[in-house]
Amino acid sequence: MGPYFPLLQVDVAHGYYADGRCRGLRFVPAGTTAERLRRADALVRADGGSLRVHGPAEAVDRLRDETDFLAWRVFATDDDFACGTEDPADRPHELLWVEPALADDALQARPQALASPALDLLLTPHDRRVMPFALLHLPLSRLPVHGPSRDPGAWPVCYRWPLAPRATVWKYCLLGDWTEPSLAVVDLGGEIDFDPPVPEQLDDGTPMLAIRSRGLVPLAQRSPLRLQLRSRPGNGNGHGNGNADGAGTGSGSANDKVLIRRLPTAAAQLLARETIAGRPAIVSEIHVHR
DSSP, X not given: OOOEEEEEEEEEEXXXXXXXXXXXXXXXXXXXXXXXXXXXXXXXXXXXXXXXEEEETTHHHXXXXXXXXXXXXXXXXXXXXXXXXXXXXXXXXXXXXXXXXXXXXXXEEEEEETTOGGGTTTOOTTTTTSOOSEEEEEXXXXXXXXXXXXXXXXXXXXXXXXXXXXXXXXXXXXXXXOOSSSOXXXXXXXXXXXXXXXXXXXXXXXXXXEEEBSSOEEOOTTXXXXXEEEEOTTSSOSSSOXXXXXXXXSOOOTTOEEEESSOOOOOTTOEEXXXXXXXXXXXXXXXXXX
């Protein structure tokens, strides 16, 4: 058996995590992939955000002789992953089918129904009860014809799987005595607008003021957003409820009084469901006490 070469590499990028690399993924060979890799003397290494396959130069030919693809079931183990990841699959009826795009080294994901015949030989009965996040399907036809010993510059074959952070409506819940006029959440970067505050109650009847973002805001492990809570004297009614002239929209003014210089940002796991303007929405609640 000759020297081992890097043959295949998959890196998972994720916009939620501060360094852009995914966390906590577990790659489990699907179907006959584990046995085929063993017969080809290939070694697999994974670190939660990447998958790497090493093997002798002849490993590629051995794999091609038996099948036309390799597959892994991908499970998420990080606590923030499920809440912090944009997921187009209709769970629990679908998972993500991940395969190479046509043009470049990016992997593309699309929902795949669990009833699809393509999954019959790749999922175990247990997988259908404890479903993977995704099924990684890598055709061997995308690998170079010549092995790494003859064409070292073409190896390893590298793929990048980009995952997007979940975007939610951010809802600031102001608890306590907020009597300043025209309360407003202001984005110092000028990218996000917020509605004026409205009086609401928590589930236990505790009164609060709720200020929601006017659009969806991406979640992040360490959000770069700089949001402030301000009051606008002279524009309000003295009860912190905003008004029709634009108070509470998120656009700052030199006359504003800064009440909280740096508001906390949304956490991945504090999600709720609401109906906003007649449509269902995922909401990130951020409690601010006084």
